[in-house]
Amino acid sequence: MTKDRFLDYITYEKRYSQHTIVAYQTDLEQFFTFLTNQYNISDINNVNHQIIRSWVVSLMESGNTARTVNRKITTLKSYFKFLVKEGSIQENPMNRVVAPKTSQRLPVFVEQESMKILFEEVDFGEGYPAIRDRLIMELFYATGMRLSELINLKDADIDLYKNALKVTGKRNKQRIIPFSANLVNMLREYLEMKRKTFPVNEQDTHLFLTNKGEKLYPKMVYRMVHHYLNLVTTISKCSPHVIRHTFATHMLNNGADLNAIKEILGHANLAATQVYTHNTIEKLKSIYKQAHPRA
Numbered sequence: 001m002t003k004d005r006f007l008d009y010i011t012y013e014k015r016y017s018q019h020t021i022v023a024y025q026t027d028l029e030q031f032f033t034f035l036t037n038q039y040n041i042s043d044i045n046n047v048n049h050q051i052i053r054s055w056v057v058s059l060m061e062s063g064n065t066a067r068t069v070n071r072k073i074t075t076l077k078s079y080f081k082f083l084v085k086e087g088s089i090q091e092n093p094m095n096r097v098v099a100p101k102t103s104q105r106l107p108v109f110v111e112q113e114s115m116k117i118l119f120e121e122v123d124f125g126e127g128y129p130a131i132r133d134r135l136i137m138e139l140f141y142a143t144g145m146r147l148s149e150l151i152n153l154k155d156a157d158i159d160l161y162k163n164a165l166k167v168t169g170k171r172n173k174q175r176i177i178p179f180s181a182n183l184v185n186m187l188r189e190y191l192e193m194k195r196k197t198f199p200v201n202e203q204d205t206h207l208f209l210t211n212k213g214e215k216l217y218p219k220m221v222y223r224m225v226h227h228y229l230n231l232v233t234t235i236s237k238c239s240p241h242v243i244r245h246t247f248a249t250h251m252l253n254n255g256a257d258l259n260a261i262k263e264i265l266g267h268a269n270l271a272a273t274q275v276y277t278h279n280t281i282e283k284l285k286s287i288y289k290q291a292h293p294r295a
Contacts, residue, residue: 002044003028006082015171017148027075031055045089049096052076056097066100073099106278107245112253114232115141115246122231128197129211133224135190136208140225140240143167143177144247144265147240151216153207155191160184169266177264248276 007025010016016024034055035041041051059069076094083089119141124134139150149167157166164178198213208216222239229238244265251261262273 002083002088003032003079005086006079009082010078017170019148023071024075024078027072028079030072031076034058044083047093049093052093052097056100060100066102067105070099070102073097107249107275108235108237108242109246109249110229110233110235110242112250115250118228118232122228124228128193131190131193132208133228135186136221136224137228137243138183138186139179140243141247142179142183144244144251144261145177146244146266147218147221149266150208150240151206151218151221154205155207156205158187158207160187167266170268173266175263175266245276248273252276 003025006028007021010024011021035047035051038054038058039046039051041047056069056073059072060066064072073094076097080089080092080094084092119138124130136150139145143165145167146169149169152168153165159165163181163184164176166174167177168174194209198209206215210216210220225240225243226238229235229242235242248261248265251264252258258270258273258277261276262270265273267273
């Protein structure tokens with residue numbers, strides 16, 4: 001089946017993340033179900049732009065947001081581009097499909113003062129779990145790394161002499177992220193505590209482990225981050241990605257170069273990083289309105 005060949009392509013050649021692969025697979029299955037139920041089509045060569053447009057309309061009428069629909073359109077664009085590339089179809093029907101417009105959503109972030117309170121006033125407790133959780137929160141905020149990147153960190157990825165760590169991001173692309181000197185002692189303390197807590201678990205080289213000495217899993221980190229952010233902020237969404245937004249916004253607000261932030265975050269292009277400039281502009285507008293006598 002063309003779907004299976006496409007999924008193999010994005011898995012082994014494009015090296016998409018598992019999350020993206022699952023999303024693409026779900027979108028394609030939904031699209032093929034629509035083709036069967038509405039048009040009784042099983043041959044992809046019989047699909048044209050009008051049929052795809054009707055699927056887009058049905059998605060919108062079912063209550064999907066424009067952002068969700070656009071993601072599904074992106075899936076089809078990649079899929080039909082692949083089919084043209086391998087010669088399964090002659091023309092790409094997606095060339096005549098227009099994506100619905102979306103309103104730009106500004107990244108949610110935690111205020112700088114709230115992050116200061118988190119690290120200076122919140123009691124993380126004692127013992128291995130407490131030191132681990134504190135270090136995870138510090139690293140998220142200090143580096144802006146993604147959840148998957150943190151979970152997959154290995155002991156060997158940390159260079160305590162150069163104050164830098166190696167991160168493996170999307171599509172297995174690696175990058176080096178610097179960290180401040182004050183994290184060195186925290187990392188040394190954590191590594192020593194980990195060795196004492198799990199002396200027989202030296203074969204597991206992952207930097208962060210669960211209370212049982214196993215590799216961390218996403219839901220555990222989500223719960224931990226949600227708990228600590230809830231102590232210092234009232235924003236509705238408290239996740240590792242919010243700390244990533246917070247890192248980038250605070251860096252930009254404090255004068256960091258946009259290209260430098262792009263490299264640290266591991267963005268493929270500058271457009272993905274430029275969204276953080278909107279938060280800075282909104283902050284300037286707010287200050288202007290409060291301070292200017294004729295604003």
